[in-house]
Amino acid sequence: MSYSKRHSIFHFRSALLLALTSIWLYACQTSTEPHTPGYEYVSLETGSFRVYDVTEQRFALNGPPVTQTYQLREITTDSPIDLANGSAFRIERYRRANEQEPWQPDSVSSVRIADDQLIRTENNVAYVKLLFPPTDQLQWNGNAYNTLGEDTYQLRNTGQPFSVLNQTFPETATVIQQNDSTLVNQDKRLEVYARNVGLIYREKVQLQFCSSTPVCVGKAQIDYGIRYYMWLRSYGKL
Structure with missing residues (x-):
């Protein structure tokens, strides 16, 4: 075989190998979920965990308010099911009264991202819970x-810092779920998400005020309801 013929075969094989490698790399890239700005506000890495301090105060008509403080730990595990429009990640929640007590199973929920929406099932x-990419004043139906x-x-304060306990997170997004207050009730619900961490703060205040007599109307006298606050204490990877 002549030198020119061997040289042509060598170049043909090299070009073929390069083409096959490019196809393989392209297939690998397109087989993964495309990255959308803002996904970093959600912690869906298997084995990631978050520990929260919780204060919960419940009010009832026939009795004094009952206050509880405890800790919650959420762990993201492998997807339990494959849905038509994405995978649902299993979130295992554990609870304990304080740091000296062992963790006890509490509940299980799931989280998935579909059509640039963070959907949590509890x-x-x-x-x-959230839309991507997070943009100030963005609105959607949470239900x-x-x-x-x-x-x-509604999304607010996107990209702004937020402090929880002794930690300051430089880039966060606040979801205002509701913030209404009248003479007879109050409904305030919000969640704050931090980039590369996930949920760092949750607040839920749903109170019904006394309105049965003219004397108590407008006095913010609580008949029944709940105040619930959840702060991120620590996070990481198991």
Whole structure:
């Protein structure tokens, strides 16, 4: 075989190898979920965990308020099911009274990202927690995937710092789920997400004020309801 013929075969094989390598690399890249700005605000890495301090105060008509303080730990595990529009990640929640007590199983929920929406299912009820990419004043129906009626959420303070306990997170996004207050009730619900961490703060205040007599109207006298606060204490990877 002549030198020119061997040289041509060598170049042909090299070009073929390069083409096959390019196809393989392209297939690997396109087989993964495309990256959308803002996904870093959600912690969906298997084995990631978050520990929260919780204060919960419940009010009832026939008795004094009951206050509880405890800790919650959430662990992201492998996807239990594959859905038509993405995988649902299993979130295992554990609870303990304080740092000296062992963790006890509390509940299980699931989280998935579909159509640039963060959807969390708790007690068989799905909520749209966040939209991507996070943008100030962005609004959506948090109950779009359940039958509880429309509930408009709004994003605020995107990219702004937020402090929780002794930690300051430089880039966060606040979801205002509701912030209404009248003479007879108050409904304030919000969640704060930090880039590369996930949920760092949750607040839920739902109170019904006394309105049975003219004397108590407008006095913010609580008949029943709840105040609930959750702060991120620590996070990491198991």
